[in-house]
Amino acid sequence: QVQLVQSGSELKKPGASVRVSCKASGFTLTSYAMNWVRQAPGQGLEWMGWINTNTGNPTYAQGFTGRFVFSLDTSVSTAYLQISSLEAEDTAVYFCTRAAYGSHWFDYWGQGTLVTVSS
Amino acid sequence: QSALTQPASVSGSPGQSITISCTGTSSDVGGYNYVFWYQQHPGKAPKLMIYDVNNRPSGVSNRFSGSKSANTASLTISGLQAEDEADYYCSSYTSSNSHVFGGGTKLTVL
Numbered sequence: 001q002v003q004l005v006q007s008g009s010e011l012k013k014p015g016a017s018v019r020v021s022c023k024a025s026g027f028t029l030t031s032y033a034m035n036w037v038r039q040a041p042g043q044g045l046e047w048m049g050w051i052n053t054n055t056g057n058p059t060y061a062q063g064f065t066g067r068f069v070f071s072l073d074t075s076v077s078t079a080y081l082q083i084s085s086l087e088a089e090d091t092a093v094y095f096c097t098r099a100a101y102g103s104h105w106f107d108y109w110g111q112g113t114l115v116t117v118s119s
Numbered sequence: 120q121s122a123l124t125q126p127a128s129v130s131g132s133p134g135q136s137i138t139i140s141c142t143g144t145s146s147d148v149g150g151y152n153y154v155f156w157y158q159q160h161p162g163k164a165p166k167l168m169i170y171d172v173n174n175r176p177s178g179v180s181n182r183f184s185g186s187k188s189a190n191t192a193s194l195t196i197s198g199l200q201a202e203d204e205a206d207y208y209c210s211s212y213t214s215s216n217s218h219v220f221g222g223g224t225k226l227t228v229l
Contacts (some may be wrong), residue, residue: 110164
């Protein structure tokens with residue numbers, strides 16, 4: 001069955017970096033675009049951008065350029081989100097979610113990864 | 120890209136129907152039939168409930184339906200059940216090839 005399994009919660013200090021992984025199974029990764037969505041505590045969903053799983057080309061939403069990097073390792077069917085120079089405002093749950101090429105809806109989601117930034 | 124506008128909360132009694140609105144602009148909701156609705160229970164990942172304005176994925180109850188008029192989309196839940204209590208988010212594809220979510224609506228089943 002289709003699954004997106006994300007890495008576990010992270011506690012980081014301000015200024016550090018974090019990498020969140022999203023392992024896909026039950027489907028061919030390269031048939032779907034991988035998107036990332038952020039949800040701050042008690043807040044709504046915010047689209048961060050997506051990565052083309054065929055070319056590895058990332059596209060970042062406004063507000064997610066510079067410190068955020070999407071990457072892939074297709075050999076292990078895994079997408080990654082790296083955030084550098086962490087700030088307290090980066091504290092959130094980060095979701096990976098897929099969309100079939102040619103469609104725009106997110107049909108399967110990872111379980112979410114809580115990243116907490118605190119000194 | 121500004122967030123789509125949803126009511127913060129709606130409520131209804133079991134068996135009743137409720138409607139959640141989602142207002143955008145001609146650059147998102149009004150410009151495309153790419154409006155989606157997601158349900159999120161506390162501590163869980165969102166779940167796709169409606170795609171392309173009014174289509175239900177396999178496995179989603181036919182009590183859920185979507186519609187759109189101009190720049191406003193709507194999600195209607197009929198025959199309200201306790202398990203429908205959750206947060207609901209609308210989303211739209213946009214003219215800048217991006218996605219935008221609404222602020223979310225908390226549905227309370229009384």
